[in-house]
Amino acid sequence: xxxxxxxxxxxxxxxxxxxxxxxxxxxxxxxxxxxxxxxxxxxxxxxxxxxxxxxxxxxxxxxxxxxxxxxxxxxxxxxxxxxxxxxxxxxxxxxxxxxxxxxxxxxxxxxxxxxxxxxxxxxxxxxxxxxxxxxxxxxxxxxxxxxxxxxxxxxxxxxxxxxxxxxxxxxxxxxxxxxxxxxxxxxxxxxxxxxxxxxxxxxxxxxxxxxxxxxxxxxxxxxxxxxxxxxxxxxxxxxxxxxxxxxxxx
Amino acid sequence: xxxxxxxxxxxxxxxxxxxxxxxxxxxxxxxxxxxxxxxxxxxxxxxxxxxxxxxxxxxxxxxxxxxxxxxxxxxxxxxxxxxxxxxxxxxxxxxxxxxxxxxxxxxxxxxxxxxxxxxxxxxxxxxxxxxxxxxxxxxxxxxxxxxxxxxxxxxxxxxxxxxxxxxxxxxxxxxxxxxxxxxxxxxxxxxxxxxxxxxxxxxxxxxxxxxxxxxxxxxxxxxxxxxxxxxxxxxxxxxxxxxxxxxxx
Numbered sequence: 001x002x003x004x005x006x007x008x009x010x011x012x013x014x015x016x017x018x019x020x021x022x023x024x025x026x027x028x029x030x031x032x033x034x035x036x037x038x039x040x041x042x043x044x045x046x047x048x049x050x051x052x053x054x055x056x057x058x059x060x061x062x063x064x065x066x067x068x069x070x071x072x073x074x075x076x077x078x079x080x081x082x083x084x085x086x087x088x089x090x091x092x093x094x095x096x097x098x099x100x101x102x103x104x105x106x107x108x109x110x111x112x113x114x115x116x117x118x119x120x121x122x123x124x125x126x127x128x129x130x131x132x133x134x135x136x137x138x139x140x141x142x143x144x145x146x147x148x149x150x151x152x153x154x155x156x157x158x159x160x161x162x163x164x165x166x167x168x169x170x171x172x173x174x175x176x177x178x179x180x181x182x183x184x185x186x187x188x189x190x191x192x193x194x195x196x197x198x199x200x201x202x203x204x205x206x207x208x209x210x211x212x213x214x215x216x217x218x219x220x221x222x223x224x225x226x227x228x229x230x231x232x233x234x235x236x237x238x239x240x241x242x243x244x245x246x247x248x249x250x
Numbered sequence: 251x252x253x254x255x256x257x258x259x260x261x262x263x264x265x266x267x268x269x270x271x272x273x274x275x276x277x278x279x280x281x282x283x284x285x286x287x288x289x290x291x292x293x294x295x296x297x298x299x300x301x302x303x304x305x306x307x308x309x310x311x312x313x314x315x316x317x318x319x320x321x322x323x324x325x326x327x328x329x330x331x332x333x334x335x336x337x338x339x340x341x342x343x344x345x346x347x348x349x350x351x352x353x354x355x356x357x358x359x360x361x362x363x364x365x366x367x368x369x370x371x372x373x374x375x376x377x378x379x380x381x382x383x384x385x386x387x388x389x390x391x392x393x394x395x396x397x398x399x400x401x402x403x404x405x406x407x408x409x410x411x412x413x414x415x416x417x418x419x420x421x422x423x424x425x426x427x428x429x430x431x432x433x434x435x436x437x438x439x440x441x442x443x444x445x446x447x448x449x450x451x452x453x454x455x456x457x458x459x460x461x462x463x464x465x466x467x468x469x470x471x472x473x474x475x476x477x478x479x480x481x482x483x484x485x486x487x488x489x490x491x492x493x494x495x496x497x498x499x
Contacts, residue, residue, distance in 0.1 A: 051459055077461055085459045091407050092452040097379045097399060109461030139406040157460065 001065070003029040003161055003189040004050070004083075009059030011045060011213075019045045020057065021213040027161070029064075032190040034200035034221060037210035038235035043193045046210065047163055050191075051083040052076050064160055081110055084159030088166045090146035094138040099130065099149050102138065106157040124156035125149075128182050144175025148182060161189045168196045197225055197238050201247060209234055255317065255373035262481075263307035263375045267474030268384025270482040275372045277486035282364045285493050287357035292496035293364070299488055300367050309374045314367055321366045328355040328362075378402050387473065396466055404449070412442055 009023040019042045027033055037043050048054040049061060052068045061068040063082050069075060084106075087093045096102035100121050107120045125131045128148040138146055147167065154162065167183070168176045176199070183190065183203055194200050200207055200221055207221040211234040217224055224230065225244040231237065238244065263271070278296075285292050304314060335351020376384070379402065386395045415438050424434055454462075 048455070053455060053458060073463075077463075080459060080461045085456075087452065087456050087459075089452065092449060093456045095400065095403050095453050095457065097382075097402055105457075105462075105467065106460035108467030109463065138403070153460065 001029060002062070003027045003031065003064055004191070005060075005062040006046075006049075007060050009046070009049060009057065009061065011042075011049065011054060011057035011059075019213050020049075020059075023059070023210075023213075023215055025208060025215060025218075027189055027191065029160075029189055030187070031206060032204040033192070034204035034207040035191055035193045035210060036195070036197070036200060036207055036224075036234075036236055041210045041234075042213045043210055044165060047085060047165060047191075047193060050161070050163060051080045051085060077110070081106075081157050082160045083163060084154030084157055084161070085163045086147075086150050086154050086165065086167065088169060090138070090143070090150040093150040093153060094146060097137060098134070099125070099136050099138060099141070100134040102149065103134075103153050103156045106153055110157065120156045120158075124152040127155055127186070128152045129178075142175070144171050144178065147171065147175070147179060151179075151182065155186070159188060161191060162186065164190065164192045164194075166194055166196075167192060168194065168199045195236075197231075197236065197244075198242055198247075201225055201244055209236070211235075255370065256377050257309055257313065257374040259308045259375075261306060261308045261375070263303065263371075266375075266482055267387075267478050268376050268380040269387040270384075270474045270478045271372055271376055272381070272384045272388060273479075274482040274485045275368050278368055278489050279365050281486065281489045281493050282361055282368075285361075285496065287353055287360070289493075289496040292492050293360045295492035295496075296364050296489060299485060299492075300364065300371065303371055303485060304367075307371060307375050309371060313374070314370055317370050318363065318366050321362050324358060324362050328358040331355040331358075392466070399466075404446075407449075408442065408446055411445055412438075415442065 004025070004027040006023050006025040009020055010018075011020040012018040023046060035043055035046070045054060050063070050068070052061075052070045055068070055070040063079055066075060066079060066082070068079050094102045096105055103121045103124050104117055107117055112120060121134070122131065125134055128151050130145060130148050130152060133141060133145065133149070138149065141149065151162075151164075151167075162183075164183075167179060171179065180199065180202055190204065192200065192204055204221055206219070207217075207224045208215050209217040209224065209230070216234060217227075217230055222244055225238065278299075282293075282296055285296075304311065331354045332347040332351035333345075335348025335354060337348055337350040339346050339348055340352075341347075373381075382395050382398045382402065385398070386392070419434055419438065426432065426435060
């Protein structure tokens with residue numbers, strides 16, 4: 001049983017620009033994988049394929065055994081429940097007037113109503129420590145709080161795979177740590193797109209490097225980050241003074 | 251921004267469900283508009299009714315007066331009417347005024363003020379969010395309430411974008427004092443539009459990812475109890491009463 005299986009995925013934008021050149025990627029249930037790569041490598045394009053928003057090229061995607069088929073609308077709704085994507089800018093994700101309504105949006109689309117819906121909202125907000133902000137306007141929250149609510153909006157759909165697009169971007173160090181503490185205990189498969197290599201090391205035991213539409217490396221995050229020529233070849237850099245070999249694990 | 255007109259108070263008017271208040275204000279305004287302009291004392295009665303509502307809602311008169319200045323452009327237009335009007339004329343302080351024009355001016359002023367104050371009372375006692383909810387429950391087409399919902403959420407985001415762009419312009423020595431310097435402003439407005447457009451696309455993608463299929467789920471099915479409708483009906487009923495008595499008298 002695999003949580004996610006991508007096989008031979010190709011994609012080119014309608015203007016002919018090729019982005020993905022045959023992606024093969026398999027995630028086991030509960031696995032946490034960092035998707036690394038320079039800007040323009042095709043990371044976001046790959047992510048938008050995982051729940052069928054982008055499609056059309058050769059190749060297949062299976063989520064926990066179910067094929068992503070854009071023509072089958074009913075199956076697609078189930079795929080979108082299984083694959084929860086947290087987008088980079090929380091202002092794109094939080095569009096409802098209050099936090100609670102936004103968290104309720106996903107489950108409502110799945111047909112959840114009434115007390116069950118309340119339960120989902122409470123559970124998701126509690127998981128990200130935002131319960132006391134449920135009736136607030138998203139605009140009045142700090143950026144870090146909005147990112148946490150964005151995670152909650154996806155958790156409320158009880159996804160099997162959590163896909164995070166640059167989860168640590170624009171966060172101050174404390175918010176970044178708080179988010180890690182929230183993500184760490186979640187019982188889901190995680191695919192984390194990031195440039196933040198220490199964050200990848202902290203949260204994901206395995207990493208893959210995507211460059212120019214191809215997976216160029218796949219292995220334990222510690223090994224990948226220790227391979228300086230590899231990182232250098234794909235425009236990835238560790239922060240000044242950071243040595244993955246000497247990081248102490250708590 | 252979203253709550254600039256909302257006045258946070260604890261009052262019986264604040265507690266009423268939004269759809270009830272919207273319906274009451276709408277009916278009130280319709281009756282005011284169809285009242286013949288020469289029924290002067292009826293308008294006095296309407297004003298008294300609004301005063302009672304304002305006291306019940308604990309909205310200060312000065313607060314209302316300040317915000318009612320939005321009406322000023324129309325009042326200016328009304329002032330011009332007695333001078334420009336046709337027909338029978340009267341002399342007042344050496345000025346020749348059109349009687350028809352005076353009535354026209356009074357008509358705009360009285361009905362406009364009553365409408366504006368009634369709307370302000372609604373806005374002062376109901377949050378923007380509740381207003382949209384109320385419209386939705388009154389079966390206002392979903393397209394309108396959805397657009398309003400998105401505006402409510404993204405107006406602040408957009409205003410923030412605009413503010414940051416303005417600061418960035420000022421930081422590079424932009425000092426718009428002359429009309430020909432308006433170009434940078436105009437270009438910024440274009441850039442802001444593009445940003446909003448692109449954000450719209452990203453918001454849509456994020457919504458689709460959460461199972462959106464073109465229909466926003468109804469947020470709450472709680473309807474106003476009959477007692478609230480009866481309470482709120484007091485305003486239009488009293489208004490209609492005044493209008494009827496004035497019409498008969």
